[in-house]
Each structure stands twice: as structure tokens, then as C-alpha cells.
Amino acid sequence: MNSLHIAPVQGHTDAAWRHFHHEVYGGDALYYTPFIRAEHGDLRQRDLRDFSGPLNEGLNLEPQVIFRDGAELSILLSRLAAEGASRINLNMGCPFPLQMGKGRGCGFLSNTQELGNIAAILARHPELSFSLKMRLGMEKPDEWRGAIDALRDIPLRFVAMHPRTGRQQYSGDLNLDAFRNLLDEAPWPVVYNGELHTPDDIARVASEFPGIDGVMAGRGMLARPSLFAEFVAGEEWPREKRIDVMLDFHRRLFEHYRASLCGESQLLSKIKPFWEYAEQEIGRKPWKAIMKAGSMPKYLSAVALIRE
Ligand SMILES: Cc1cc2nc3c(=O)[nH]c(=O)nc-3n(C[C@H](O)[C@H](O)[C@H](O)COP(=O)(O)O)c2cc1C
Known part of the structure; x- marks a missing residue:
């Protein structure tokens, strides 16, 4: 291939x-x-x-x-x-x-x-x-x-x-x-x-x-x-590594959009969809919390749940 x-x-x-x-x-x-x-x-x-x-x-x-x-x-x-x-x-x-x-x-x-x-x-x-x-x-x-x-x-x-x-x-x-x-x-x-x-x-x-x-x-x-x-x-990464690197990736996306978009709701509606398909990978509880988050503090604490 x-x-x-x-x-x-x-x-x-x-x-x-x-x-x-x-x-x-x-x-x-x-x-x-x-x-x-x-x-x-x-x-x-x-x-x-x-x-x-x-x-x-x-x-x-x-x-x-x-x-x-x-x-x-x-x-x-x-x-x-x-x-x-x-x-x-x-x-x-x-x-x-x-x-x-x-x-x-x-x-x-x-x-x-x-x-x-x-x-x-x-x-x-x-x-x-x-x-x-x-x-x-x-x-x-x-x-x-x-x-x-x-x-x-x-x-x-x-x-x-x-x-x-x-x-x-x-x-x-x-x-x-x-x-x-x-x-x-x-x-x-x-x-x-x-x-x-x-x-x-x-x-x-x-x-x-x-x-x-x-x-x-x-x-x-x-x-x-x-x-x-x-x-x-040729081999799967352990879950811990996958999550660490994924969080780093999403943090960069977040920082980029925080610097370029105006206002919390615009930022939230841009970055939440990046997690849309990740329920299985990050776990149901954090995923639901991210999807529901209506404010920046709620979003950030939802993302923090992924490592727990
Ligand atoms: C929300 C959404 C948006 C998509 N947008 C495009 C697109 O712009 N162009 C395209 O060729 N396919 C688009 N697709 C289809 C995907 O590229 C892909 O062909 C499809 O999801 C099947 O592959 P997957 O099972 O790996 O996701 C989209 C799929 C989804 C779910």
C-alpha cells in the first residue's frame, strides 16, 4: 500500500x-x-x-x-x-x-x-x-x-x-x-x-x-x-500517550482560535466540533460534558476530565 x-x-x-x-x-x-x-x-x-x-x-x-x-x-x-x-x-x-x-x-x-x-x-x-x-x-x-x-x-x-x-x-x-x-x-x-x-x-x-x-x-x-x-x-500507542498527544493537538487548536476569534460563544462553537467524533477515545463523561459546555470555564473543566 x-x-x-x-x-x-x-x-x-x-x-x-x-x-x-x-x-x-x-x-x-x-x-x-x-x-x-x-x-x-x-x-x-x-x-x-x-x-x-x-x-x-x-x-x-x-x-x-x-x-x-x-x-x-x-x-x-x-x-x-x-x-x-x-x-x-x-x-x-x-x-x-x-x-x-x-x-x-x-x-x-x-x-x-x-x-x-x-x-x-x-x-x-x-x-x-x-x-x-x-x-x-x-x-x-x-x-x-x-x-x-x-x-x-x-x-x-x-x-x-x-x-x-x-x-x-x-x-x-x-x-x-x-x-x-x-x-x-x-x-x-x-x-x-x-x-x-x-x-x-x-x-x-x-x-x-x-x-x-x-x-x-x-x-x-x-x-x-x-x-x-x-x-x-506498526504498533498501537498506549492510551495514555494517545490522550496526551491529542490534548496537545487540541490545545494548539484552541490557542489558535482564541487568538483569532472574537468572543466566547464564537470560540466555543468553533472548537467543540473538533471533539464530536471522539466519544469512544476520550470517554463518555468528558465527551458529554464538552458537547454540553456553554461557557469557557465549563469547556475547560470538561476537557480536564479526559485525564481523570
Ligand atoms: C460532517 C461531515 C462532513 C464531510 N465533508 C466532506 C467534504 O467536504 N468533502 C468530502 O469529500 N467528503 C466529506 N465527508 C465525507 C468524508 O470525507 C468520508 O468520505 C466519510 O466520512 C466516510 O469516511 P469515514 O468513515 O472515514 O469517516 C464528510 C463527512 C462528514 C461526516
Whole structure:
């Protein structure tokens, strides 16, 4: 297996998260921006700030775009190329009802007409290389085949697959048979994404699918940010070390946002979500206390419970 990928998670893996994650845990995994949208004929300004800010310096980072047609895709590619991007990840997996319903993310998979147009748009950007992140489909687990056919002549660097449909959102059975079909049929390297929570989970997927190029972790990485460092080291870190390093990581995030945001409630609503997926790792009691914390002293004493 060649590559490790830290999945984009909107509202969580922002520039500060990526920066401090890399500062604390190191490694050479690929990071992504959460999806970048077109708005009023330009890049959405918030998305642009997340991609182009100084916190991204030195990071192995790929911006990700979400689009509903060739026109949006063209804007995104031209503007990101102008902002210095050299590679771009195409989102055909997002199941957020607002995006999917407008034909973006995994909603794009069933738009055969627009799918047919995008290869020509990608080919107009020889300065960019592309990768694809997708689900099996919006409704049915074989819709991915349309994208594979439409993009067959594009030398994608890889395709990352989360083997669920959009309707399943983020739970329910993973369709590993469909994943195996993709692995057999895709003309590009394939990256597995879904429910990797421990180094053993990664080892299991690598041995079940020896043909994959790499693995991608999202919620597992938010819950246990040492996941890839442990996998690369070939052994699990003791819980005490995991918690110590995780607290250091979250403290850096906290200090960064304390210096850059105004007011307690803005700060709280920014930093609490960083713990959202960590219930198992930090324990139910501190996790609930963090989620409930309505003031800074309550937040800080909730975080202190983690070590008890
Ligand atoms: C709250 C949330 C936001 C997400 N935002 C994005 C996104 O911006 N772009 C994207 O490609 N996937 C996004 N995802 C999907 C993840 O990248 C990943 O594919 C999915 O969570 C399955 O992997 P996991 O089981 O390792 O979490 C998001 C997932 C969640 C739960």
C-alpha cells in the first residue's frame, strides 16, 4: 500500500486542524480541503481563505471541488489554478441533502449528460492533475460506472471510494462487493475509504484488498488523530500517550482560535466540533460534558476530565 489520505470533513478538517494535525503528528499523508464551491461566478470566499491561507504552507494538500455542471467546474478549475493549485480532487460523493439535491456530490453521478461533458473540461487544464472521490451512487450501488466510463481517458491520479450510497449517508452496511468490482474495473489506482477507526482496521482492509493503492480516514482520524502515525509505526500507542498527544493537538487548536476569534460563544462553537467524533477515545463523561459546555470555564473543566 502506497498512500495515506486524511479525508476532508466539512466543519472539522479546516486549515487550522490540518496545520496543527501535521505539526503534532507529522507523516506524509495527503490532506484535502473540505469541498470548495462556486458562488456568483467565483470561488466562495470562505472556501478560498481556507485553501490559500498561510496555515497551509508546507502541507501535502489537495483542494477539493464540488460542482453541479461543467460551468461550475470550469470556474472552480480556472480560479484554483490561478490561486496556485496544481492538483484538484473532484467530489462525487457528498450526500448532504442540500448539495446532493442540487445535483452536486453524489447527485452528480446520475447526471449522465453533464458527466459526458466534464472530461473535455478537465482536458482543457493540462496544468492540473486530478483525482476523484466518490460513493457508489446516490440511490443505487452501481452508479459509479457512469463516472468511470465518462472519465476513462483522463489520467486520474487515483479514485477514492466510500462504498455506500448517498441515501445511506454515513451509516449502514459497507458494500464491499461493489468496492471489489470498482477495484477490478477502474483504470486508475484505487483508495479505500470508510469506517477505519484503528490501525487494525487499516491492516484488515489492506490484506482483504491487496490491490488498493491506499486508504483514507475521516471520522476515525478526528476521533483518533494518531491513527496513521500508529499504523506507520506498526504498533498501537498506549492510551495514555494517545490522550496526551491529542490534548496537545487540541490545545494548539484552541490557542489558535482564541487568538483569532472574537468572543466566547464564537470560540466555543468553533472548537467543540473538533471533539464530536471522539466519544469512544476520550470517554463518555468528558465527551458529554464538552458537547454540553456553554461557557469557557465549563469547556475547560470538561476537557480536564479526559485525564481523570
Ligand atoms: C460532517 C461531515 C462532513 C464531510 N465533508 C466532506 C467534504 O467536504 N468533502 C468530502 O469529500 N467528503 C466529506 N465527508 C465525507 C468524508 O470525507 C468520508 O468520505 C466519510 O466520512 C466516510 O469516511 P469515514 O468513515 O472515514 O469517516 C464528510 C463527512 C462528514 C461526516
